[in-house]
Amino acid sequence: MERVEFCTSCGIGLVDEGATVFKCPNCGRAYIGRCVRCREQSIPYVCPECGFVGP
Numbered sequence: 001m002e003r004v005e006f007c008t009s010c011g012i013g014l015v016d017e018g019a020t021v022f023k024c025p026n027c028g029r030a031y032i033g034r035c036v037r038c039r040e041q042s043i044p045y046v047c048p049e050c051g052f053v054g055p
Contacts, residue, residue, distance in 0.1 A: 004033035008045040012037075026052035 004021045006013055014021065018036040023029070030049035038045070042055045 004031045006033055007035035007038055008032045008048075009038040009043045010035060024049060024052055025054065026050050 012035050014033050016036050021033050024047040027050040030047050044053050046053050
């Protein structure tokens with residue numbers, strides 16, 4: 001898995017328990033990082049490869 005260190009939505013470091021990293025559900029090429037706050041509040045993220053917007 002590619003190393004992702006920051007939340008794709010807000011840019012905060014992914015250091016807290018509950019943060020996650022996953023491949024883009026649309027293109028599968030880019031990795032998306034999500035911090036706990038953005039996950040819980042369903043803050044949108046944008047895939048840097050294909051522009052997919054997810055919750």
